[in-house]
Amino acid sequence: MRRYVCSVCGYVYDPEEGDPEHGIAPGTAFEDLPADWVCPVCGASKDQFEPED
């Protein structure tokens, strides 16, 4: 599973870690995040993320 980077603030979404604080279990692929999920650091929407190089 690929890691994705927030193009606004640089936060990296790591599917292995998920985002438990916002109800995203470890092991959740970026593609499977709900459409209304936002960057936990800056609040940017999912479409502002890019796959990590």
Added chain:
Amino acid sequence: MALKVKEGIYWVGVIDWNLREFHGYLTDKGTTYNSYLVLDEKVVLFDTVKSEFFPIFLDNIKEIIDPKEIDLIVVNHVEMDHSGALPKVMEIIKPEKLICSPKGKEHLIKHFHREDWPYEVVKSGDQLSIGKRTIKFLETRMLHWPDSMFSLLVEDGVLISQDAFGQHYATYGRFDDEVDQAELMRQAKKYYANILLPYSGLVSKLVEEVEKAGLKFEVIAPDHGVIWRKDPDKIIQSYKKWSAQQREEKVVIVYDTMWHSTELLAQGISKGLEDEGVDHLLMNLHFNHRSEIITEILDAKAILVGSPTMNNYLLPTVGDFLAYLKGLKPKGLKGAAFGSYGWSGESVKVIEKELESVGIELISEGLRVNFVPSEEDMKKAREFGRKIGRYVKS
């Protein structure tokens, strides 16, 4: 007046004595917009000031050097209070390069719509030799904008830290050892609580990295307020504590009142907290600014929010406060609601829902009283206070 920070390094910023409102933040002691000039083989200017202060700013630079001799301008932070004067400065100075972070370039273009400026994008870890000195750049994204970056004057140990470690504090003294210490730390704490709190996770990480790398700064030069030269570690240690959101046995009671019923409840709760010997404050939203309240909440274990029900909802000041609190995303804070009502009595439920949406765990059922509190109601308020007090102490 320009002021020497260290040999070849000057403060050329301006003092905004009378500013009282900064996008929702009560700047009770005004502020400063700090800019730094470094003289070496290349002459470098770090950040500028708010646009209306341009003439004084230019005068300050002229006390040190002919502005046309400035070779490079570094933009550590694009926000208007540091870049407002930039268009005029660019016109006069015509620097070789305008140095900024990748996001800095994007933001500058979206502010000033000048694609033709001589941008030079630097990334974290990049170094630039300007003669005897080296500037090392460190991107600090979301501290507190995506473009934010630090510039370290390596040989001098001077960290130009843009908004981080700053204070809205206008004073004659430009250095930490020249001002009242209690007031300085109050302003630094207020700045943290109102500007940096939502990014506490990033601040913790940054402080940890600084400590791990064994970095010691001789001077920390922020973009607002006084420069830390006597004890830069004091502000780093404070940031470590604030970003960890270490909370004390302290309760902040925030409320507004229509006919003093909710206020009476606040006083009853206060008695209960006194019974338990727990430090607390009563802050009526009508007389206390939201930014002052947030500062007190930074190190409190719990907040109790009170509002009467008005038109099936809240008093507007309470709504304002809850909206402000929500954006600042405090972590590890507990809370409860209270309020009086006449007939329908929605306020307590509305407050509870809002507190939960902020991530504040409710530690007690809300306290609701119909119209004016009776003796029995006041006993309940006191017991409510005791219960909160016991929780905070446990």
